[in-house]
Amino acid sequence: MHAPVMGLTAAAPIDPTAAITRALVVRAQNGDAAAFGELLEDHYDLIHRTAWKWCGNRTDAEDIAQDVCVKLGSAIAGFDGRSAFSSWVYRITLNAVRDMQRASSRRGKYASAFAEVSPEDHPADQEEAATNNQLWAAVRQLPEKQRDAVLLVYAEELSHAAAADIMGIKEATVSFHVHEARKTLRGLL
């Protein structure tokens, strides 16, 4: 993954992973189920990780990941390659997160009360603790755009340009959302 940084290279170095992904996408778009399976295999972790970071609990993350897989399956034919495949996957995942959170806020706040083991009873293991502290909770409470911008830029460590691509907004707007988020959180943290 270490692309050599050389000022002299004229063409951008070809990233082998990206190239393979592109090839798989083309094959999947032509109806190759095996290629699509490989794509899912490669991206499931990304999807799940993102879903987890965005909502912070296992059940939701798994549900979202499954939804995203389904959406990928039905929509991959329409992927136009204008942005990177991973950006597209991010975008679908974020949409799924949003859909689920809107749906669950409608469905009822008490649903968790009926879960056999409520989240609080379950001792957080280290990894959960890593994504469940106060800062994370506060960030997840942010308005959608701000939350997406902050998590993409900081938690996913993407460039502002990549985040802008995923969110479908301008780069400057990403910076604006991050800045707004910082203002919103200043009182809380």
Place this chain on the structure above:
Amino acid sequence: MSDDFNDNPFDQLKGANAPDPRTDARKRAMLAGMAAFEAAQKTEKTTAPTKGYGASGRLSSIISSLKGIKIMDMRIPIGTVAIALLIVPLGYQLYSSTSMTPADTSERAPIVVADAPKPQDEPIPDAAARVPSMVSPAPSSRPSAPTTKAPVSPAPAEPVAAEPAQDASLANQASAPVADAAQMEAAPTIDRLAPPGVDTKRTVNSGAAAFGGASAPARPIALNSTVQTQTVAQPSDQFASFAEQRLKVAATDPVSTFSLDVDTASYAYARRLIEGGEVPAPDAVRIEEMINYFPYDYAPAESAAVPFQPTVAVYPTPWNAKTQLLQIGIKGYIPPAEETKPANLVFLIDTSGSMDSPDKLPLLQRAFGLLVDQLGADDTVSIVAYAGSAGVVLEPTKATEKAKILSALGELKPYGTTAGSEGITLAYRLAEQARVAGGANRVILATDGDFNVGIDDPKALETFIKAKRESGITLSVLGFGRGINDSTMQALAQTGNGNASYISSFREAQKVLVDQVGGTLHTIAKDVKVQVEFNPAVISEYRLIGYETRVLNREDFNNDKVDAGDVGAGTTVTALYEITPVGSGAELVDPLRYGGEAATDTKPGDEIAFLKMRYKQPDSDVSQLIEKAVTPAVVYGDIADVTDDMRFAAAVAAFGQKLRDSDYGGTMSWEQIEALARSGKGADEGGYRAEFISLVRTASLLKPDTATPAN
């Protein structure tokens, strides 16, 4: 911004690792994804991708014709739009709020919304009425609303259209039966005419008319509650809101009419909430469904010809020493085993991702397994899944092939797709395909609240179900899990002439699908209506407990076209009236000073009330009548003398009223209710009553009595 750079709080977000996904979740997601991919591939082969130039070329601008001429012409449409944006709302405001509003529009407006039992004078006038108000608010267009209406409405229907709505508040209009009959004839044709989606507010079917009882304050609930329901406090579940039955004065309003209700969903729902530590919202508590949840030991009917006979008793009210309870109970005829009719069942099962919870799909699979065990050699079963792995899971199969049915059930998986929602049409097609003449043809919809069965518009869905009901295929609804849209569930089951049950546990599944399977499968009487006429010489006031959503107009009783509840084999149904005898001192309404006596002289002496019940044989469209006088012979002086069943029913009624914060009878303390229920526990074969008693105790902790108990 730069000052924040030194201490960026978000830096801590870096490097957080989400835990690895569980392998089974991963595998499930992959499978679902692959399935969706393959489904997409299949459809794609048939339809060419539409990108860019289609038949008409790519639209680059809506006003492309102007574009070539002069770019500045853009100003005209934009300016027009801007002006229109200003003028249209302003005009509408003027139109609707000033004296320019024509008198007749303001009167008609409530009719549109009020969902009165009136004929469909087609959606077109409705649309016509809407169009002028939105688009051309100018006064010049005002007369257009009435004129467009005239040619569309069939001539005889025109007066009817306006009348029942306004008459609705005046219960006993002489002209009403005529109007009603006309409207009922009109209804079916119109339902067919109404295009789905156009007329969401007011598609009225006979069911709506049946429940739109004019004499009760409860009428707005009607059938299409999904459209105009106020969703109540319970955040996740939707209930049609309804007002409690009010007290009636026997001298002015001696007749009470309602449709029997065999649903029990409300009790199961309330129980689940209470056991989970919540008090159900008042609108979730339908007292008649609570009372009818429990089996009672009424005298059985002798033959299928008269499928039930009413049991009547009058006994003191436990929560008011001065009033009495009139209990009317029936038990449906149980045909001997050799007479049971073949059943043709289609399970329409929700397999959306949300069903993936131990109390949903797995419970459903076990529950249907129980049901399949009950079926005999003449019965057929088919399975259709929707919202998810949609499609026919099992073609109509003889119930003797249990292994095949059970394995098909077991293979249902909650795949999180929402595609392919042909569900309901498919289910009815299978029901049609395997139709058994003279037997039960029934679609059983099992869902956790996702009613996306293929017809999105609730009205269109009801119309569809109603049309199928007339062709002899009925619909029952089983609710699973939380978040169920109760009002939709009720509405669908009522429209489909089936029953709605809420399955919260395996035990409940056993009750609904095993113990009371006869009620679910074998209808022995349909459109059962009850009419009670009180003798004002003996009874001064009365109040029907519950049945708010089932009230009928007085004239509906003899109108065979008005839909009402169906009774299944062995089902027991109970109705309670709280009655105030004349001179008891418990009257809440002062007597009239002038001429209240006229009505009393013709009454035969000491009869308390006269009970009439109408029902139809399952295969008939003509109703039969059962009559019974309530005489002093059935009056008990002390509640200790009555049967266990009666004491128990009274306890359940008291419980429901207390849970609802009823205006009446909420004065008993929890302990008193519990003691009463305990005294009426009887043999309690299914253990349901013991469960009720413990439920009362739990409720008493959730909603403790205030310091001043009753009496």
